[in-house]
Amino acid sequence: MVVIYFLAILGFGAFFGRYTKTTKDFFLAGQKFSWWLIATSCVASLVGSYSFVKYSEMSFKHGFSGTYGYLNDWFWMPFWILGWLPIIYFTRTTSVPEYFERRFGRDARAAATVIILLYMIGYISINLVTMATALDPLLGWGKFNLAVIVAVICAIYVTAGGQTSVIMTDLAQGFLLLIAGVAILFLGVAYVGGWQSFWNALPGSFKHALPNFAADPNFSTAGVFWQDGMANSAAFWFMNQGIILRFLSAKSVEDGRKAATATLLVLMPLAAIAVCDAGWIGRAMVNLNLGQIPADVDPRQIFVVVTERICRPGVFGLVLAALTAALMSTIDTLINAVSAVTVNDLYRPYLARNRSDRHYLAAARWISLAAAGLGVALYPVFNQKSLYVAHGAFTAAITPPMVVAIVLGMAWRRYNRWGVLATLIGGALAIFASFARPGLLSPFRIGAVGDEYIRAYYGLVVCLVLGVAASLLSRRPEPQRLAGYVWGPQRALMRMFKGSEPNLAKGEVAACTTQLDEQLAEGTVRAPASAMRTMQARPGDLVLVSRPGWWHGGVLAAHARLGEPLPDGEPMRIPRDVLAQLSIPEGRTAHVEKIF
Amino acid sequence: MEGTPLFTFLYHYGLGGLLFLAGMLLAWRAGALEFSTRSQRVWVIVLLVGLLLYLAGHAFFQFFT
Numbered sequence: 001m002v003v004i005y006f007l008a009i010l011g012f013g014a015f016f017g018r019y020t021k022t023t024k025d026f027f028l029a030g031q032k033f034s035w036w037l038i039a040t041s042c043v044a045s046l047v048g049s050y051s052f053v054k055y056s057e058m059s060f061k062h063g064f065s066g067t068y069g070y071l072n073d074w075f076w077m078p079f080w081i082l083g084w085l086p087i088i089y090f091t092r093t094t095s096v097p098e099y100f101e102r103r104f105g106r107d108a109r110a111a112a113t114v115i116i117l118l119y120m121i122g123y124i125s126i127n128l129v130t131m132a133t134a135l136d137p138l139l140g141w142g143k144f145n146l147a148v149i150v151a152v153i154c155a156i157y158v159t160a161g162g163q164t165s166v167i168m169t170d171l172a173q174g175f176l177l178l179i180a181g182v183a184i185l186f187l188g189v190a191y192v193g194g195w196q197s198f199w200n201a202l203p204g205s206f207k208h209a210l211p212n213f214a215a216d217p218n219f220s221t222a223g224v225f226w227q228d229g230m231a232n233s234a235a236f237w238f239m240n241q242g243i244i245l246r247f248l249s250a251k252s253v254e255d256g257r258k259a260a261t262a263t264l265l266v267l268m269p270l271a272a273i274a275v276c277d278a279g280w281i282g283r284a285m286v287n288l289n290l291g292q293i294p295a296d297v298d299p300r301q302i303f304v305v306v307t308e309r310i311c312r313p314g315v316f317g318l319v320l321a322a323l324t325a326a327l328m329s330t331i332d333t334l335i336n337a338v339s340a341v342t343v344n345d346l347y348r349p350y351l352a353r354n355r356s357d358r359h360y361l362a363a364a365r366w367i368s369l370a371a372a373g374l375g376v377a378l379y380p381v382f383n384q385k386s387l388y389v390a391h392g393a394f395t396a397a398i399t400p401p402m403v404v405a406i407v408l409g410m411a412w413r414r415y416n417r418w419g420v421l422a423t424l425i426g427g428a429l430a431i432f433a434s435f436a437r438p439g440l441l442s443p444f445r446i447g448a449v450g451d452e453y454i455r456a457y458y459g460l461v462v463c464l465v466l467g468v469a470a471s472l473l474s475r476r477p478e479p480q481r482l483a484g485y486v487w488g489p490q491r492a493l494m495r496m497f498k499g500s501e502p503n504l505a506k507g508e509v510a511a512c513t514t515q516l517d518e519q520l521a522e523g524t525v526r527a528p529a530s531a532m533r534t535m536q537a538r539p540g541d542l543v544l545v546s547r548p549g550w551w552h553g554g555v556l557a558a559h560a561r562l563g564e565p566l567p568d569g570e571p572m573r574i575p576r577d578v579l580a581q582l583s584i585p586e587g588r589t590a591h592v593e594k595i596f
Numbered sequence: 597m598e599g600t601p602l603f604t605f606l607y608h609y610g611l612g613g614l615l616f617l618a619g620m621l622l623a624w625r626a627g628a629l630e631f632s633t634r635s636q637r638v639w640v641i642v643l644l645v646g647l648l649l650y651l652a653g654h655a656f657f658q659f660f661t
């Protein structure tokens with residue numbers, strides 16, 4: 001089953017390579033995807049290879065509050081939905097370092113590029129290590145062999161299709177994850193004798209949504225709130241390059257917002273249940289003396305123990321495939337993200353300026369292969385506990401500075417170059433210092449909460465203070481650094497993106513027959529006047545031309561700009577580059593939707 | 597009171613709610629919330645409804661199970 005799964009994903013991902021012709025396609029998938037496709041693929045990326053094992057363990061020990069880490073992101077959404085997404089989308093910013101250069105200057109970009117690349121390359125290796133550790137006991141293929149197999153498969157399809165392949169394979173893997181998780185829940189509930197029996201087998205405190213306040217050093221509301229809810233959730237939405245690229249692949253800001261909303265309100269809760277339910281079932285089985293699970297079973301093994309008992313061989317294969325899906329969907333996102341940062345923030349500005357897009361696309365593909373290769377090469381290094389811990393410390397040290405720098409940069413006009421350097425460098429040094437001198441954390445301690453959680457609280461406060469103080473003590477930023485890069489009216493951002501006044505009149509999708517026009521400029525279409533009236537559109541407006549049908553989610557679509565209207569009854573004139581992306585012959589009907 | 601389910605709930609939604617409120621207020625002050633457009637009004641409602649859904653879900657399991 002796992003071998004079939006590997007081959008299917010490889011073929012599926014490589015198939016979408018045919019739609020990748022430019023660097024915009026490779027990194028942003030042409031910015032044409034529908035919200036539902038982005039949301040479902042996003043779920044697969046956020047469920048890591050360790051999630052099933054880790055969250056089952058936490059849920060076995062702590063109950064329903066094991067989901068807490070998955071369900072505490074919403075507080076950041078005003079900043080993200082109303083601020084960060086429109087800023088990066090409309091200013092055509094493709095990475096955090098690029099944003100830093102435009103907002104603060106070249107040195108801020110260099111600092112951010114180094115930090116993000118170190119973090120992501122290490123993270124590829126760590127994901128390979130955790131995947132191999134989780135899967136090897138089940139498959140027996142050897143840890144390093146598993147790491148190589150998965151890295152090679154991901155590298156092949158990411159290199160072929162870039163972001164489009166990542167999104168399409170993650171879509172399939174997202175469904176697989178959720179189906180496997182739901183299957184475990186229903187099979188488990190049936191195993192323990194039905195819903196009533198399952199519910200009654202769990203003690204009352206086990207059903208609380210939030211863990212103890214600050215009594216447990218390793219899992220408490222106060223600790224998880226600061227480390228996961230504040231630092232890591234913000235890092236996921238604002239700093240994670242893979243997630244940034246994913247949402248920039250949406251056909252519009254509105255679709256990006258819908259995707260984030262669907263992810264957080266529907267799919268994240270489902271994913272939380274999917275990764276936690278083996279722990280709940282395990283607890284019910286122990287309490288009911290079912291399945292011969294001893295009360296002192298190692299919680300780290302509970303996922304495997306429960307799934308082995310409740311799943312028949314075929315379903316167990318599905319669970320193994322879901323575990324693998326969780327890993328591959330995280331690694332492919334990271335490989336594409338490393339390639340994007342390396343090409344856009346290192347190769348293009350410093351190593352090979354003013355080359356053709358074709359050249360940068362080739363470079364992006366080579367870098368994708370190299371990123372996967374480096375991840376495997378570093379496997380033995382990160383397989384040692386000391387380096388694994390060191391990367392954890394590095395992540396803890398860089399997350400608060402990056403998060404504070406992005407949020408202040410976006411939300412506070414007074415924040416400047418000195419402020420961001422103080423935040424990034426001073427903040428990271430202060431956090432590293434707290435490893436050597438844990439006494440620095442003392443003013444921030446809450447009950448028995450462990451240092452790794454309190455360090456996030458300390459880091460966020462120190463970075464905020466450093467950034468604000470350094471900005472106030474130095475000159476105001478130049479006005480040209482602010483336009484479009486700090487919170488402001490969305491209409492101004494749309495004007496910047498479009499190059500003229502946005503047309504916000506609400507129209508309908510128009511259906512037009514197509515006619516190839518070799519004379520038209522690339523990316524321009526001419527629609528009949530009746531279609532323009534249906535869309536409430538004017539010449540110069542941005543539109544999405546797509547093949548009819550919701551099922552392709554935007555894969556068979558292209559952005560274009562409207563030219564002068566044609567007389568009623570004429571077919572829509574369409575250039576070759578747009579027609580090619582729709583994959584329809586001339587004369588067939590296409591849908592046209594005004595963006596603004 | 598510290599350590600009770602109510603205190604834990606108030607800590608989470610008190611501090612988190614402050615962040616949420618700060619985000620809404622900053623967006624409004626910066627002009628990023630344009631109530632003149634229907635789409636923006638819808639997004640304000642979606643944000644508030646999302647917060648209420650999480651709050652209601654957490655409250656149910658925290659206090660009524």
